Amino acid sequence: MKIAFVIQRYGENIVGGAEYFTRLVAERMGQYHEIEILTTCAAEYHFWKNEYPEGSDILNGIRIHRFANATKRNPNKHTQIQETVFYADHTVNDEEAWVTEQGPNCPEMIKYISHNKNKYDCFVFFTFRYYPTYYGIKEVTSKSLVVPFAENDPALDLSTTKEIFERAKGIVYCTPEEKTLVERKVGITKGKVSDIAGCGIEVPKSIPRTENEELQDKQYVLYIGRIEGSKGCYQLFEYYMRLVNEFPDLPNLVLAGLDAIEIPKHDKIKYLGFISEEEKYSLLSGAQFLIMPSPYESLSLVTLEAMCCGTAVLANGECDVLKGHCLRSNAGLWYQNYDEFSECFRFLCSNDHLRSKMGDNGKTYVKKNYSWDVIEKKYMELFSLFDHGQKS
Incomplete structure (x- = not known):
């Protein structure tokens, strides 16, 4: 199967959080399926400035397609719109304006998804809060999984957020608590495909003592x-x-x-x-x-x-x-x-x-x-929903 992982930024030097999680899962599942990354040229998340070169790249055997963001985030405008949609009466248009300003504002990525959706068996959208997930999932509803990374914040109350979860064919939660939160705040359609997976954790078999002299033999x-x-x-x-x-x-x-x-x-x-x-x-x-x-x-x-x-x-x-x-x-x-x-x-x-x-x-x-064999099995079962008789 050919599967696209959609994430707002991606790179070897982007550590921690959803982006690092996505890279770990992509590289692991690349053993079984053809995984490609659809992402932006941003390296940081405050302004979404284009820093990586546009086009294709390969990292640890995984092909990456990078698309330039149309605009940088305006912090003052973002804060103003966010205050409105989180804490005041507003319209769906206000929420969509927030999604665009939240960013990364990357219409070229959405255009690519629209034009190439038949080339992929499945699209997995990592994080619910960002522009690529909201607009990308509109293009590939029946082919989509969303890994929300949901925390208890006002964005879960937005109608645009509810739309994401309604459109997604399946949801991949990280923990039981995240699943409970989303179901309580968003309201999930009965029968919606889901699983609690998370990410595989693997530490070196032999871990040397720290080389930091200040910490050696110190508590x-x-x-x-x-x-x-x-x-x-x-x-x-x-x-x-x-x-x-x-x-x-x-x-x-x-x-x-x-x-x-x-x-x-x-x-x-x-x-x-x-x-x-x-x-x-x-x-x-x-x-x-x-x-x-x-x-x-x-x-x-x-x-x-x-x-x-x-x-x-x-x-x-x-x-x-x-x-x-x-x-x-x-x-x-x-x-x-x-x-x-x-x-x-x-x-x-x-x-x-x-x-x-x-x-x-x-x-x-x-x-x-959270061993990799447990996580891989869960993702393989979810991906099988989109395997219509093809050899993977």
């Missing part, structure tokens, strides 16, 4: 991801500095990833910037535990990677997805206020045996639910 807790307010980082800094002022001997807080806000200057907060895949696993395996402060997640690959490394997790309990991972795995604790954060943090630091047991539980949970 630390770890955050990996975008360092920004929407990921709960302001609250994390507030809670950690308050806690370490009360208990100065606590482990350092180590941060890795893109810094989009000002990290507080503190002797016990260490910022590493971007790190390699190899260093990521070294840091995860050596941490006392991973902290995930985000209130909004649809899967959280790094949480599952930590569990797969045998590392316990301390998560924001306001996020149903993260709390669900902790409950089902018995591999993490969660907090919903400072007192709970303080108790859980200190409890994990002082209980080596408990952390070790949580680590074992996490490995079992990931192997059972």
Whole structure:
């Protein structure tokens, strides 16, 4: 079968989030089907500036078709339209204006989908929030799957969002919590094809100790991801500095990833910037535990990677997805206020045996639910819906 994965940006240097997830699934499913990527020339998601060259490319055996965006996002206009469609009376035209400004505004991609839809057996649209999914799914309704990456935000209440889920032949959720959220907020037609899949998690069999001299033989807790307010980082800094002022001997807080806000200057907060895949696993395996402060997640690959490394997790309990991972795995604790954060943090630091047991539980949970053989089987079954007697 020939299958198109539609995603707003795609590239080897785009790490984390839906885009990285899409690349992992594409490269894995490329073993069984002819997978092609339809994406834009954007490398970043704030303005959707065209940075990659337009045209075809190949990355790790997967063909990529890139289309130039017609416009860059205007942040002021985007904010104004978003305030209207999220919090005031508005029309469908207002919502479509939001979709266009949300972007990436790429009519050439939609034109390609329209003209070439008979060349593909199936189109898989990754993330529901963006222009390519809304306008692309209109062109290929009966051939479409949507992987929504839904979080609890006002975009789920829009009629344009409901239209996406109505038009899609099937839905591929990441977690049970995401499925429950979408069904509650959007209302899914009875009998709609769906499954809960997520992404395969695979860590190296042999993980060396970190080469960072500052961290060798030191106790630390770890955050990996975008360092920004929407990921709960302001609250994390507030809670950690308050806690370490009360208990100065606590482990350092180590941060890795893109810094989009000002990290507080503190002797016990260490910022590493971007790190390699190899260093990521070294840091995860050596941490006392991973902290995930985000209130909004649809899967959280790094949480599952930590569990797969045998590392316990301390998560924001306001996020149903993260709390669900902790409950089902018995591999993490969660907090919903400072007192709970303080108790859980200190409890994990002082209980080596408990952390070790949580680590074992996490490995079992990931192997059972997020090993590649499990994920591949689910995608193969969904793709078979579109196989009309062809050899794959």
